[in-house]
Amino acid sequence: MAKQMNxxxxxxxxxxxxxxSSSSIPVNYNVLSFxxxxxxxxxxxQAFVAAWAKACGSTAAATIYVPPGRFLLRNVVFKGQCKNxxxxxxxxGILVAPADYRVIGNSGNWxxxxxxxxxxxxxxxxxxxxxxxxxCKKSGNKHxxxxxxxxxxxxxxxxxxxxxxxxxxxxxxIVFNGCHNVKxxxxxxxASGNSPNxxxxxxxxxxxxxxLNSKIGTGDDCVSVGSGTTxxxxxxxxxGPGHGISIGSLGKELQEPGVQNVTVKTVTFTGTExxxxxxxxxRPSTGFARNILxxxxxxxxxxxxxxxxxxxxxxxxxxxxxxxxxxxxxVTYEDIHGTSATEVAIKFDCSSKNPCSGINLEDVKLTYKNxxxxxxxxHADGTASGFVQPNSCLQL
Ligand SMILES: *[C@@H]1O[C@H](CO)[C@@H](O)[C@H](O)[C@H]1NC(C)=O
Numbered sequence: 001m002a003k004q005m006n007x008x009x010x011x012x013x014x015x016x017x018x019x020x021s022s023s024s025i026p027v028n029y030n031v032l033s034f035x036x037x038x039x040x041x042x043x044x045x046q047a048f049v050a051a052w053a054k055a056c057g058s059t060a061a062a063t064i065y066v067p068p069g070r071f072l073l074r075n076v077v078f079k080g081q082c083k084n085x086x087x088x089x090x091x092x093g094i095l096v097a098p099a100d101y102r103v104i105g106n107s108g109n110w111x112x113x114x115x116x117x118x119x120x121x122x123x124x125x126x127x128x129x130x131x132x133x134x135x136c137k138k139s140g141n142k143h144x145x146x147x148x149x150x151x152x153x154x155x156x157x158x159x160x161x162x163x164x165x166x167x168x169x170x171x172x173x174i175v176f177n178g179c180h181n182v183k184x185x186x187x188x189x190x191a192s193g194n195s196p197n198x199x200x201x202x203x204x205x206x207x208x209x210x211x212l213n214s215k216i217g218t219g220d221d222c223v224s225v226g227s228g229t230t231x232x233x234x235x236x237x238x239x240g241p242g243h244g245i246s247i248g249s250l251g252k253e254l255q256e257p258g259v260q261n262v263t264v265k266t267v268t269f270t271g272t273e274x275x276x277x278x279x280x281x282x283r284p285s286t287g288f289a290r291n292i293l294x295x296x297x298x299x300x301x302x303x304x305x306x307x308x309x310x311x312x313x314x315x316x317x318x319x320x321x322x323x324x325x326x327x328x329x330x331v332t333y334e335d336i337h338g339t340s341a342t343e344v345a346i347k348f349d350c351s352s353k354n355p356c357s358g359i360n361l362e363d364v365k366l367t368y369k370n371x372x373x374x375x376x377x378x379h380a381d382g383t384a385s386g387f388v389q390p391n392s393c394l395q396l
Contacts, residue, residue, distance in 0.1 A: 287326040308328060
């Protein structure tokens with residue numbers, strides 16, 4: 001009897017397996033079959049939304065295909081949760097934002113992925129057409145919209161971005177907020193060196209994010225790291241023009257999660273405002289930054305190659321006491337070489353209330369006009385080893 005039951009259970013299981021596997025044949029949706037037009041003129045927003053609805057509603061893995069051509073899109077929300085966690089978006093074409101910045105300028109994000117898991121984007125050019133909004137902002141006009149982030153992910157896990165190009169975003173180019181396990185590779189970001197707030201990649205409240213083999217030139221930070229980020233890995237990135245790679249600004253809020261375990265290695269900065277920076281507001285906060293490694297970095301004519309600035313307080317407003325609560329510890333700078341565009345190549349301006357500790361310099365050589373550059377520091381404690389120049393800050 002038990003034997004018969006077992007074989008019955010087995011056949012039922014096999015049947016379930018058969019049907020579940022037959023229903024998991026991947027499906028493929030071409031945006032053209034939903035009415036998208038590759039002419040750069042026709043609004044293809046509804047076609048993309050419809051293709052997403054199919055892919056997201058599929059119980060099997062799904063691919064959305066965007067063929068060559070220019071596709072005009074207003075802001076789109078790719079919303080989860082989906083019925084599968086394996087959606088590929090393969091883009092051979094160019095997605096173009098409306099030329100009139102007012103159309104998406106107040107919508108926060110142009111292309112926004114919300115609560116999706118297992119989305120991979122391969123290829124594609126995203127053209128945010130931000131130049132006219134930058135001009136509006138620079139003219140001092142108070143009525144310009146703040147602008148849209150080109151590509152945003154919120155509460156999303158297991159994301160892959162491979163070979164994507166983002167051009168001329170109105171605001172930030174690519175943002176991850178509350179995301180886990182993100183792998184970016186071969187990403188290119190390009191915007192003018194004087195375009196306002198056009199950060200390349202911004203990561204906050206996220207863990208296990210990897211950025212590899214990418215080239216970022218923009219008017220603000222190449223990569224900016226917000227509070228609550230852990231296990232971030234950045235490797236083989238070229239940055240410039242731009243404001244460098246920045247952890248911060250941290251400590252704007254009183255209650256704030258910290259930044260922990262960040263590796264930045266094999267990075268070149270060319271003509272940037274900063275190289276590797278940690279920045280916090282000069283205000284009370286529970287925030288922190290610890291276990292940070294900057295390794296194998298080349299600086300080419302960088303204004304502030306190595307900088308910790310804990311006295312950030314624009315317009316000297318809302319910074320009571322002027323001392324940051326953010327605790328910065330265990331930061332290693334190893335094998336950092338090149339040229340500074342200013343005399344002071346290393347600046348540690350730490351909090352008087354929470355001095356920096358465990359700041360380690362190892363094999364650092366930075367010059368200014370073919371002479372050793374200078375270092376300036378306050379409230380910073382740590383060590384120097386190997387050849388370190390300038391070395392006036394830390395005990396040898
Ligand atoms: C630090 O982050 C990396 C990924 O960036 C991860 O491989 C490593 O395990 C993390 N280390 C710790 C101590 O969590």
